[in-house]
Amino acid sequence: MTAPLLDVQNLTTSFRRDGAWREVVHGVSFTVNPRETVALVGESGSGKSVSALSLMRLTPRDSSRSGGRALFEGRDLLALPEAEMRKVRGDAIAMVFQEPMTSLNPVLTIGFQIAEGLMLHRGLTRDAAEAEAVRLLDRVRIPAARSRLHDYPHRFSGGMRQRVVIAMALACRPKLLIADEPTTALDVTVQAQILDLLKSLQDQEGMAVLFITHDMGVVAEIADRTVVMRHGRAVEAGDTAAIFRGAEHPYTRALLSSVPRLGSMAGEPRPLRFPIVSTTTGAVDVPPALPDTLKPADRPLLQVSGLTTRFDIRGGLFGRTRGRVHAVENVSFDLRAGETLSLVGESGCGKSTTGRSVLRLIEPAAGSVLLDGEDVLKLGPAALRERRKGMQMIFQDPFASLDPRMTVGKAIAEPILLNRLGNRAEARERTADLLARVGLSPDMAGRFPHEFSGGQRQRVCIARALAVRPRLIVADESVSALDVSVKAQVVNLMLELQASLGLAFLFISHDMAVVERVSHRVAVMYLGEIVEMGPRAAIFGAPQHPYTRRLLAAVPVPDPARRGARAALSVDEIRNPIRALDYLPPERRYREVSPGHVVQVWGEDWEPARPAAA
Amino acid sequence: MAGSTPASPSVDLTVAGDPAFLGLDPSPASAGSHLVSDGTAALAAAYPALAAAVPDAPAVDRRRSGAGEVWFRFSRHRLALASVFVLAALVLGVVLGPVLWPTAIDDIDFSAMLQGPSAAHPFGTDDLGQDLLARMIYGGRISLAVGVAAMLVATVVGLTVGSLAGMSRGALGPLLMWVTDLFLALPQLPLLLLLIYLFRDALKRVFGVEGGVFVMIVLVIGGLGWMPVARLVRAQFLSLREKEFVEAARSQGGTTLHLVLRHILPNALGPVIVAGTIEVSSAIIAESTLSFLGLGFPPDIPTWGRILFDAKDHLDTATHWALFPGLAIFLTVLSINFIGDGLRDALDARRVV
Numbered sequence A: 001m002t003a004p005l006l007d008v009q010n011l012t013t014s015f016r017r018d019g020a021w022r023e024v025v026h027g028v029s030f031t032v033n034p035r036e037t038v039a040l041v042g043e044s045g046s047g048k049s050v051s052a053l054s055l056m057r058l059t060p061r062d063s064s065r066s067g068g069r070a071l072f073e074g075r076d077l078l079a080l081p082e083a084e085m086r087k088v089r090g091d092a093i094a095m096v097f098q099e100p101m102t103s104l105n106p107v108l109t110i111g112f113q114i115a116e117g118l119m120l121h122r123g124l125t126r127d128a129a130e131a132e133a134v135r136l137l138d139r140v141r142i143p144a145a146r147s148r149l150h151d152y153p154h155r156f157s158g159g160m161r162q163r164v165v166i167a168m169a170l171a172c173r174p175k176l177l178i179a180d181e182p183t184t185a186l187d188v189t190v191q192a193q194i195l196d197l198l199k200s201l202q203d204q205e206g207m208a209v210l211f212i213t214h215d216m217g218v219v220a221e222i223a224d225r226t227v228v229m230r231h232g233r234a235v236e237a238g239d240t241a242a243i244f245r246g247a248e249h250p251y252t253r254a255l256l257s258s259v260p261r262l263g264s265m266a267g268e269p270r271p272l273r274f275p276i277v278s279t280t281t282g283a284v285d286v287p288p289a290l291p292d293t294l295k296p297a298d299r300p301l302l303q304v305s306g307l308t309t310r311f312d313i314r315g316g317l318f319g320r321t322r323g324r325v326h327a328v329e330n331v332s333f334d335l336r337a338g339e340t341l342s343l344v345g346e347s348g349c350g351k352s353t354t355g356r357s358v359l360r361l362i363e364p365a366a367g368s369v370l371l372d373g374e375d376v377l378k379l380g381p382a383a384l385r386e387r388r389k390g391m392q393m394i395f396q397d398p399f400a401s402l403d404p405r406m407t408v409g410k411a412i413a414e415p416i417l418l419n420r421l422g423n424r425a426e427a428r429e430r431t432a433d434l435l436a437r438v439g440l441s442p443d444m445a446g447r448f449p450h451e452f453s454g455g456q457r458q459r460v461c462i463a464r465a466l467a468v469r470p471r472l473i474v475a476d477e478s479v480s481a482l483d484v485s486v487k488a489q490v491v492n493l494m495l496e497l498q499a500s501l502g503l504a505f506l507f508i509s510h511d512m513a514v515v516e517r518v519s520h521r522v523a524v525m526y527l528g529e530i531v532e533m534g535p536r537a538a539i540f541g542a543p544q545h546p547y548t549r550r551l552l553a554a555v556p557v558p559d560p561a562r563r564g565a566r567a568a569l570s571v572d573e574i575r576n577p578i579r580a581l582d583y584l585p586p587e588r589r590y591r592e593v594s595p596g597h598v599v600q601v602w603g604e605d606w607e608p609a610r611p612a613a614a
Numbered sequence B: 001m002a003g004s005t006p007a008s009p010s011v012d013l014t015v016a017g018d019p020a021f022l023g024l025d026p027s028p029a030s031a032g033s034h035l036v037s038d039g040t041a042a043l044a045a046a047y048p049a050l051a052a053a054v055p056d057a058p059a060v061d062r063r064r065s066g067a068g069e070v071w072f073r074f075s076r077h078r079l080a081l082a083s084v085f086v087l088a089a090l091v092l093g094v095v096l097g098p099v100l101w102p103t104a105i106d107d108i109d110f111s112a113m114l115q116g117p118s119a120a121h122p123f124g125t126d127d128l129g130q131d132l133l134a135r136m137i138y139g140g141r142i143s144l145a146v147g148v149a150a151m152l153v154a155t156v157v158g159l160t161v162g163s164l165a166g167m168s169r170g171a172l173g174p175l176l177m178w179v180t181d182l183f184l185a186l187p188q189l190p191l192l193l194l195l196i197y198l199f200r201d202a203l204k205r206v207f208g209v210e211g212g213v214f215v216m217i218v219l220v221i222g223g224l225g226w227m228p229v230a231r232l233v234r235a236q237f238l239s240l241r242e243k244e245f246v247e248a249a250r251s252q253g254g255t256t257l258h259l260v261l262r263h264i265l266p267n268a269l270g271p272v273i274v275a276g277t278i279e280v281s282s283a284i285i286a287e288s289t290l291s292f293l294g295l296g297f298p299p300d301i302p303t304w305g306r307i308l309f310d311a312k313d314h315l316d317t318a319t320h321w322a323l324f325p326g327l328a329i330f331l332t333v334l335s336i337n338f339i340g341d342g343l344r345d346a347l348d349a350r351r352v353v
Helices: A048-055 A082-088 A110-122 A126-139 A158-170 A188-205 A216-222 A240-245 A250-257 A351-358 A381-390 A408-418 A424-437 A442-446 A454-466 A484-501 A512-518 A536-541 A546-554 A604-613 B013-017 B034-041 B058-062 B066-075 B078-100 B132-167 B172-185 B188-223 B227-240 B244-251 B256-292 B304-314 B319-347
Strands: A006-017 A020-032 A037-041 A064-072 A093-096 A176-180 A208-213 A225-230 A233-239 A302-315 A320-335 A340-344 A366-371 A391-394 A472-476 A504-509 A521-526 A529-535 A590-594 A597-600
Touching: A006 A048, A020 A037, A020 A048, A020 A064, A020 A225, A037 A048, A037 A216, A048 A064, A048 A176, A048 A208, A093 A158, A110 A126, A110 A158, A126 A158, A158 A188, A188 A208, A188 A216, A188 A546, A208 A216, A216 A240, A225 A240, A225 A250, A233 A240, A233 A250, A250 A484, A302 A351, A320 A351, A320 A366, A320 A529, A340 A351, A340 A512, A351 A391, A351 A472, A351 A504, A381 A391, A391 A454, A391 B244, A408 A424, A408 A442, A408 A454, A424 A442, A424 A454, A454 A484, A484 A512, A504 A512, A512 A536, A521 A536, A521 A546, A529 A536, A529 A546, B066 B078, B066 B319, B078 B132, B078 B319, B132 B172, B132 B188, B132 B227, B132 B256, B132 B304, B132 B319, B172 B227, B188 B256, B227 B256, B244 B256, B256 B304, B256 B319, B304 B319
Parallel strands: A020 A233, A037 A208, A037 A225, A093 A176, A176 A208, A340 A504, A340 A521, A391 A472, A472 A504
Antiparallel strands: A006 A020, A006 A064, A225 A233, A302 A320, A302 A366, A521 A529, A529 A597, A590 A597
16 A cells, blocks of 8 residues: 555644634644554644644634644545544544543443443444453453453553553554553653554554654654654654654754763763754754862762651551551662762652652651751751751652742742841842843743743742752752753753752652763662662663663663664563551662672562563 | 853744733643643743743733732623622612611601602612611611621631641541531531520620621621631642642741741632632521521511511512512622632632633
8 A cells, every 4th residue: 555544734723712713733744654653743832732633633622623634544534524533533543642540531440441442333242342352451461351351440550551541542443543642651661661562563453653752762762754843833754764863954953962862971970961952053062061060078968878768558447557658768878069869760669759758848767867967857847947958859840849829039039038048138139140040031030930931940940949058959850841952951050050059969860861961870769779879870881780770771762773672671560669567678788889889689589570671 | 051052043932921822721732641731831941042041021011019910810800890899889888878868767657568669769668668778778788797797707717727627637637627527517507596595695785786696697607607618728728738839838948837828828719719709698698597587686677688588478569679689689699709700810820811
């Protein structure tokens, strides 16, 4: 077959807002051939999801309209009557959404939800549909599919749920699967599993995939052809390998250059800023090397030893404690002024809890946190408030961490006034100063958080954290929610601030490529424990622990040439940190592989995973 | 930062501050990806250089002081604005009414019983020939005062109980909620009877006949109306206290009191305002019920509810008798509800008006 399966010509989509139509997709054209994977890639607001929703006619009917043509097997999807379109949806074209937590109905069993589509589109009986559902769950490699058919979605992990969603999408053997950021909400190892699964299913079923993502690494991993979108326009389209080899458009080049690449830091002694490529001219700005921020003779600014945090799980009639989440278990590390220590690991590994326990936003159960030699965990409330000036936090979601009813100027001035570091006039002056420092204009102080873009909000959060002149900043996934190019800028800002102010960062992240860029040292966490810690070069160059290796192997590499070079990943799930009340954590031993590089001695339970991770 | 970033003059920076554009996102995106819903707002963020050197966005033009901004936003809510005028007219009417319409409320005239509206009696008369307009003016003072005062009592008690329960991590929270449930489960009318028989005489001695009944009714209605507010506030607090901006303020050294007053309470007020306006209307109606049962104000003191209940036996022959107090209650309740809506929107900086 040479005719494209889907031929989108000059697609435009407008939304009505306050009576005026506003076009957000301006004439996008692309084709998807049978059995082909096409990636629509772009940053938030580029119109990639809206384009896909318009194709499925899932945009709100009263307040949106689409123009152009979208020929699917010769029929124009945009002109089909609604009844015909309903038959196409979920049958010939299926969709997978980003959030596996919300795309399944929590009050229906997964078996019913998969069977639903089959009964609707294929007219199968209940029994036949359920038998087919079991087959589909097997296809997406859900263990013990038959027995799990009548389970509710909450009994599955995020990765498993996404498999169920994919099984639902595959139920009617669609010719085209539209996957809208299907792996964005998942951990890297789970993301790698889902991508593998999608690829093999595509080969078996012979379907085409329209893959929407913001992640160039994922694009390199999966797409045959790529369409780069920006501002609702397709700025560049072509063979994925060709785009990665030599992109034509400056924006594509800018996008590619700001994608952190694992392994790009080999041989660099210190953290390095991201190069910034102009989106209009394509001119590259190579970052000058940062000065050495470490003074080796210093006593560590922060010394954490034996930190343990547990959460009680209550249940039953009288709220008895029935179990405990061992979120952080006997974690020790130290951090010097001007140094960045990264805590990496997947969701649920306790890295955020560690950061919050250090600031005592969560009360740890045991251990000590010495800030400048003083134990933060033993301070009374007033002394703690006083000492918190020395350590501040930058949160993951800049929007959630700013009070929506407070102007950013007030938000930044608040810690100054709270800690009586100055009167109102001084606070105003310092606010203007801080805004300028983080690259914003001082007269933005009167605006509310919702009037800023994501990257600007994170700058505001950084300014607020700097207001009390802290020496330690806990950055909890601070750049994870940002678009790649913005992420690069915020990382650059943090590095510059470290160089000029001598800040110590506890950088909590799941993104290995960013971590490689910013860290002096790296600690890998798994199930609440540090399994490996050492200088950045040692962790990335010579990882020892099987989990570290697995983590590094799962990171998508933004280089189509290296596709498939990776070994197959196991379908292992991260184990559960919930323990019985009488659980005694095993004694852990660490061995030093090279100066400063320690690794936990692992037991037999890691051995089976080893060949897969190698 | 700015030094290392090449300028990109062609990027359309105005998007960053254009509220209409920012407000665009939810409808299409709710069906699909989070990235777009967060992201359309962050469209401008997609460009390097932008965050570093954003010049003044047009949004700056309409920046006002805090109170001015709230008034600007409130005045964009047309129904709320109209309601302010309606309510103001009602309040002015009952306050200035006796001056403009100096007819006695107890001027019995058997020659003019159950008359419809006329020049002598604009709202007609009741079965004793008393002038309804004068009685409405007098009754309106009591009804409005009872409604507002009872709302204040209910809201203050509800806010206190709700925020204590919402902030407590120990035994206090469940305890307060048990008390709330207990109050919700109480049979209210028998309780009202009991309270009124117990305390009426004592209060009358202290505050006088009318004052005593007023204080009693306000306390009884407010004291039995705070539970929904408390539950609302607690629910809001439970979710707000875990929000990152609260945690951020805590990590900057804010005391619990500061967190509650500056961050949690202002964000919890929206639903409370709406609940408060509903409380005003239900208090006006509850007062009517009490008057009807003979437990409120003495029968010779007219309130809107009392007039309405007196009128019920003559609905077929003297419709006007029920119509005017009914209309007054209706207009009051409706306008207060709209004002509540407008206030909620005006106080919410995120909402685009």
